[in-house]
Amino acid sequence: MESVAGKQNITIIDVAQKAGLSSATAGRVLGGYGNVSEKARLKVMKAAKELGYMPNAIAQSMKSQVTKTIGVLVGNIANPFFSEIIHSIEVKGAEAGYSVIIANTGEDIDEEVKAIKTLYAKRIDGLIIATAQPNDMILDASKKRLYAGDVPVVYIDRELLNVNELIIKADNFSGSYEATRYLIQKGHENIGLIASIFTSTMYERIDGYKKALSDAGMPCHKEYIKIGSTASVEEGNRFTKELLAQSAELTALFVLNNITCTGALLALREMNKKIGRDISFIAWDDFELAKILDPPLTTVTQDPKKMGELAAEKLFEKINAKRENKEWFGESTIVLKTQMIERQSCRDINLLK
Incomplete structure (x- = not known):
């Protein structure tokens, strides 16, 4: 005859029998509901441990709706x-x-x-x-x-x-405003902006860019802004090449997504553009490579x-x-x-x- 300990599926009934208590009491202890004496609780927990009892998560969730x-x-x-x-x-x-x-x-x-x-x-x-x-x-x-x-x-x-519903987000507007103002303070008047999919996040970052230009008394050129259909290396690469081909007067780029940023960096390398010399560059989101690139990248970081x-x-x-x-x-x-x-x-x- 197979012993209880040798069974593959230990039940509450098995635990109750080993503890010498009713299955109702064992069920209350193992299910965490109802009033049970401390003595009974300890007996049930000891029996469950010795038998290797594992509660059926699906059954528990069906009963508790959790x-x-x-x-x-x-x-x-x-x-x-x-x-x-x-x-x-x-x-x-x-x-x-x-x-x-x-x-x-x-x-x-x-x-x-x-x-x-x-x-x-x-x-x-x-x-x-x-x-x-x-x-x-x-x-x-x-x-x-x-x-x-x-x-x-x-x-x-x-x-x-x-x-x-509750929204938890970064201060996208202020981060973008600060980065754009930083470029303006360094004398840049023609700043290209590359954004990815047009979610609320991108809208706020683009708004920060526009407000910094406005506060500095500078125009916002629509042709300097590229907005993608998704966040991709390919779009970052293509947008960078298009911006620099169409607007040779650009002296700085601000890229609003880290994946798009990778594409922009590849494009600049393919075009033999030296960051910090031929074009200034700010990336949204700090990443490990940003610290060790030549030159290291200025970034806007969130948490x-x-x-x-x-x-x-x-x-x-x-x-x-x-x-x-x-x-x-x-x-x-x-x-x-x-x-x-x-x-x-x-x-x-x-x-x-």
Whole structure:
């Protein structure tokens, strides 16, 4: 006869028999509900440990309506910015006992909608979204219900105009304004701007660029601005070549995405343009190579680690509030400061005048 300890699937009944208690008592202890004496609790936990009892997570979630799983939806998991956000969310999730399901949409709106529906079908407890929807997109009623969610939702980096959910983002406007003003102070009047997909994030950065020019009494030339359909090395390469071919008077480039930046750097090398001599250059997002390139790049840095940590913490707060049938009274917007790191990629052309 096979012993209980030799069974592949240990049940609550087995644990109860070993502890010498009823299965109802064992169920309350292992399920974490109801009133049980400390003596009984210790007996059940000791028996469960000796038998190697593992609770059925699926069964538990069906009873409690809690899966201890959250979804994270991003446009491009290959982007180091999003990779770091995801990692920090996973760390916070593990600390809180949550599993994390990642959905990568490739910055495709249709794929994003499908991914959200798929995540809901998996009965996630909450959702963190970095949307690919355009900044000016006004969602219809059905889409709004989808993006507002039947579960707690937190937006990161990018927001939607008519979705009333918490957004955690960098101070894109101020970061871009500061970088553009820095170039202006170094005597640059013709500054090219390369942006990627037109989300709220890019809109704010472009706005900061335009405001810095306006405050300096300088015109904003539309032909100096390139906005891509996605964030890609190919578009960064092509836009850089187009800008410098069409506007030879440009003395500086400001690139608003780290993947697009790679393409811009490749284009400058292919065109034999020396950064800091032939063209000044600022990149959005600091990255390891920026420090060791020749010359090292001036960058605007944000804090994806902090963004991910806050997103997870706030989502768990919202999940807990919903579980307790309470309203969550947290912030509607959290804006994290950016920082410009000055290196040697920007020439002071005041010295040439």
